[in-house]
Amino acid sequence: MFGDDFLTWLARIVDILLVAFVVYKVITIVRGTRAVQLIKGIIVILAAWFLSSLLGLQTMQFLMNLVVTYGVLAIIIIFQPEMRRALEQLGRGRLFGRGPTPEEKNSINTIDALMKSLKYMAKRRIGALISLENETGMNDYVETGVPVKAQISSELLINIFIPNAPLHDGAVIIHNNILSAAACYLPLSENPFISKELGTRHRAAIGVSEVTDALTIIVSEETGAISVTKNGEIHRDLDEERLRKMLENQLLKGVKTSSPSRRQRGGRKNG
Structure with missing residues (x-):
């Protein structure tokens, strides 16, 4: 009983x-x-x-x-x-599966917006500098720019970096999937071993990666090539697949990137 x-x-x-x-x-x-x-x-x-x-x-x-x-x-x-x-x-067997959290959805939207805008700017050789804040705070650099505090979209990023636009000169800083500020000044690297062929954007991107754990994306104004800096290292001429993997590794914790890291030892000028 x-x-x-x-x-x-x-x-x-x-x-x-x-x-x-x-x-x-x-x-x-x-x-x-x-x-x-x-x-x-x-x-x-x-x-x-x-x-x-x-x-x-x-x-x-x-x-x-x-x-x-x-x-x-x-x-x-x-x-x-x-x-x-x-x-x-x-x-599809997804009704009872775990869906993405709101934070993951925001990160995915940020990645999609970045990929779309970077592809557009690279094709038209529009210079860009975008830094994704991680655990190390970047408030000192945010304060050097113009506050924006807006949801990220590809259209917004493209309009910021259009030549002769008021905010195109400088870096965009993204924090928690929010565009914190534009026209920010990043510290230039003082590493004497960096190729002299690299331009100011690349030196600034390397410089901020030496003092923070941010991931910074550069679009060359001269060649349209896309590069990424992280932990003092620069990854040049990234294709779409490698770039997306690095963004996922930065914004979606637990998604590992298979992109090999290599230090810059020279190459063509990327402006």
Whole structure:
């Protein structure tokens, strides 16, 4: 008898946990969509139905009964996009999987915006200098520039570095997926072994990488080549795949990059 009671209670607990989990997943699916407002409307209708039944309001109760009776079909029609998305995720096995956190989504959006803007600027040889702050604070350098504090987008980054734009001269500093400031001045490297063919942008990028753990991206104004500095090292002429891996390694913790590191020992001028 004790064993049967235990199994019964265990089944009830599992049942409650499953229902709670399903409700949670439904909330995550509809969050940020127009379905949230529709759900609020449904809650109001159900509350009115309950109150009309409790207070004996026959006319209101009759109307609410009609709404509830035909509401199932209406819900299927209204929530068709959300139900379709849920079924698609179920078919891909993602409905009950762990989705990206809001921080991961922001980092992914930042990476996509950076890749799009860097590709655009490299193709047109628009010089750019972008530093991604990590654990070492960069407030001293942020204060040398113009505060922006805006969400990152490829359009914003491109407009900042367009030649002769008010903020194009200097570096952009990104902190926690927010564009903190533009037209910032970074310290130039005093390393005597750096190739003399490298321009001011590259020297500034190497310099800030020697005193912080930031990752800094340079687009050469002369060649359009994209380079990255990190921990005093420069990685030159990166292709799209290697660049994305390095950005993921910086912004998405736990995603390792396979890009080999190498110290600059010379090469063509990258302005």
